[in-house]
Amino acid sequence: MRSLTEHLWFETDKKIDFVNITNTVDNLVRKSQVKEGLCLVNAMHITASVFINDNEPGLLSDFEKWLEKFAPHEPVSQYNHNVGEDNADAHLKRTIMGREVVVAITNGKLDFGPWEQIFYGEFDGRRRKRVLVKIIGE
């Protein structure tokens, strides 16, 4: 069995942001030399997500608006978590978008449908955070 472990670092300028990390993950799959296996990509912070969807700016803005509706930042006092913090909404937003994705590796490549792209979703940005890429297989 082969395995590879890498951390990706992010520090977004905006509080909420989406970063396409598909090429980075694809390069790590190649580096791992795994031909058949699984690739786990997960946020290591609980106010951030890794998810798969379409690389279309309109849709990404729809996600942001939609998440704000279901887990609004304001008023911060509506959340019990917000004692000395103001990021409870970011924990909820990340819950909707998900912590992780598991992607198949087939013939040494991410086995993806035509529009699948991996995104890092940041909901409490402007600080350094990590994503873990773990690849196992043969």
Added chain:
Amino acid sequence: MRSLTEHLWFETDKKIDFVNITNTVDNLVRKSQVKEGLCLVNAMHITASVFINDNEPGLLSDFEKWLEKFAPHEPVSQYNHNVGEDNADAHLKRTIMGREVVVAITNGKLDFGPWEQIFYGEFDGRRRKRVLVKIIGE
């Protein structure tokens, strides 16, 4: 390490539909001859889901009504994604239901609780779409 890769094809008559694929996946686990391992089942399209829940028609209709409430199709103009498309809501619905499931394989079978069933969830149907089944283990 053994592995198996299969694609399942779907073309639902309805825009929104749920298809129980448990038996199909179970047969693929047997075909793989993996006794201990993991089985990834994921939608390869970003307006569809794979999820695990109860095979109960009332519940499936509850899911449909509930998703429509939180990510309504109409008015299509409420979404920035809907320029020449009208399926932004399907991207959001799939996000709530999830892209993938990872199921344990134990003694050559899906290691399931009493009511767990795997469903393909379609939110923008009437076109051909795929699900990936990837099995690894020994």
Added chain:
Amino acid sequence: MRSLTEHLWFETDKKIDFVNITNTVDNLVRKSQVKEGLCLVNAMHITASVFINDNEPGLLSDFEKWLEKFAPHEPVSQYNHNVGEDNADAHLKRTIMGREVVVAITNGKLDFGPWEQIFYGEFDGRRRKRVLVKIIGE
């Protein structure tokens, strides 16, 4: 390849409850002797979740309030599933929180960010239920 399969049992006093299972899973990783691999932790019941978030009581109470807003228990008659049952909302709540997590194992330990903790989320408690821990790797 090494593998380990264990079931954790729960019977919560409350209908809705969150139980931190991080230490239990960590001990199973050590028991498995897997140094590099993946650890799947999933609810085996469809009205319960396994998720990763912050071990902060205020946040856990925010989750409970938030889930009740988006998938209210009452009136039970609003759900088609509730014929002879009253737990449709628990199926929806678990869908938002997720069925499973997949965690990387690196150097024989759960490869976690600083605040990541694994929780069992119960949405229809006061009965015996199980969580599956499946570890594979080398």
